[in-house]
Amino acid sequence: MHGTTMLLIELGGIILTLGLIGRFAGRFGLSPIPLYLLAGLAFGEGGLLPLSASGGFIAVGAEIGVILLLLLLGLEYSASELVTSLRTQYPSGLVDFLLNAPPGAAAALLLGWGPVGAVALAGVTWISSSGVIAKVLTDLGRLGNRETPVILGVLVIEDLSMAVYLPLLTALLAGLGLAGGSITLLIAVGTVSLVLLLAVRHGRHLSRAVSSDDPEMLLLVVLGLTLLVAGVAQELQVSAAVGAFLVGIALSGEVAEGARRLLTPLRDLFAAVFFVFFGLSTDPTAIPPVLVPALLLAVFTSLTKIATGWYAARRAGIGPRGRLRAGGMLVARGEFSIVIAGLAAATEPRVVPLATAYVLVLVILGPLAARWTEPAVHSVQSWLRHSPRPRPPGSAERGATVTDGAVAPAAGG
Numbered sequence: 001m002h003g004t005t006m007l008l009i010e011l012g013g014i015i016l017t018l019g020l021i022g023r024f025a026g027r028f029g030l031s032p033i034p035l036y037l038l039a040g041l042a043f044g045e046g047g048l049l050p051l052s053a054s055g056g057f058i059a060v061g062a063e064i065g066v067i068l069l070l071l072l073l074g075l076e077y078s079a080s081e082l083v084t085s086l087r088t089q090y091p092s093g094l095v096d097f098l099l100n101a102p103p104g105a106a107a108a109l110l111l112g113w114g115p116v117g118a119v120a121l122a123g124v125t126w127i128s129s130s131g132v133i134a135k136v137l138t139d140l141g142r143l144g145n146r147e148t149p150v151i152l153g154v155l156v157i158e159d160l161s162m163a164v165y166l167p168l169l170t171a172l173l174a175g176l177g178l179a180g181g182s183i184t185l186l187i188a189v190g191t192v193s194l195v196l197l198l199a200v201r202h203g204r205h206l207s208r209a210v211s212s213d214d215p216e217m218l219l220l221v222v223l224g225l226t227l228l229v230a231g232v233a234q235e236l237q238v239s240a241a242v243g244a245f246l247v248g249i250a251l252s253g254e255v256a257e258g259a260r261r262l263l264t265p266l267r268d269l270f271a272a273v274f275f276v277f278f279g280l281s282t283d284p285t286a287i288p289p290v291l292v293p294a295l296l297l298a299v300f301t302s303l304t305k306i307a308t309g310w311y312a313a314r315r316a317g318i319g320p321r322g323r324l325r326a327g328g329m330l331v332a333r334g335e336f337s338i339v340i341a342g343l344a345a346a347t348e349p350r351v352v353p354l355a356t357a358y359v360l361v362l363v364i365l366g367p368l369a370a371r372w373t374e375p376a377v378h379s380v381q382s383w384l385r386h387s388p389r390p391r392p393p394g395s396a397e398r399g400a401t402v403t404d405g406a407v408a409p410a411a412g413g
Contacts (some may be wrong), residue, residue: 079250103125111293199249
């Protein structure tokens, strides 16, 4: 069969399957992300229906999906809001690092992987998935919640921290000296600082230049600009996702609103492709040998992420329910963790299967934690409040009844 024909058949089958999965998940009020991942496992190597013609297209589509997820997330907020978030949330970013990076480093050292493996696995457990969380925030209708700016503040600090972490990891993996690593780091930090400065001071001029009454022209210009900036950012050792996020931050007003309306369907399509690609790139046979340590690490770092969200939301004056929602939303790991594992593959290949299993667990658990952490905790608290307390010894003999902590006289007393 002709290559193009096979490509069309495979893509059509995948997209149709995703549509049916999304309808099934929506009927039960669930996020479709875990089902997209399982579909990717079924279509990937070692799965039930391995793909042969569409792998390259899906890989590019997955990268575009992450870029669009972060672009649309950036369009929700202005540059001034981003700077304010960075100024107010940096203690939360520090707590996030101290709670979530050391477990990965400790696990790597316990497994005998050495300092390179420790630095790599620390990054895997530290960084939440902006792509998954952006999708879940949209699916659950929480973009307007009070805790959402807190969540985004933590994510922004993490994503910008990657501009420092990734060059350092690359230099460590390549065995570069202090000079080589410092040059790479300075380029990355300088690029992010320059884009932030342009977004804050000249964002309105960019919005005016991009603005168009023709939806087609607006779509083409915004999408082209985003892909261009993302590619340049990637070349300069800054994440493409960070570049896309900063483009979204730089656009404001009617341009941001129009771009959001035009790009939302495109984002949903390519985001689904991203989650399928993650499953496609995972060999199911590599997961069982590392599943137990991955599960233990996932459970522990889920709790530390919930603690991170609780701390960050408490600093912002948000109540207990919002704190729990913030913590549950931060649980998911995804694209950055996989990038880190991929960088470490050549030097420390043992990181890859554990990181893959770990991320697969948390990218499935993450949407569930985002939805159910707060209701589950409050259900337990409600049950504890209303459960009957044990009677003190001898209370029945004294003719009294204990009811929920109060002592009432017996009948006729």
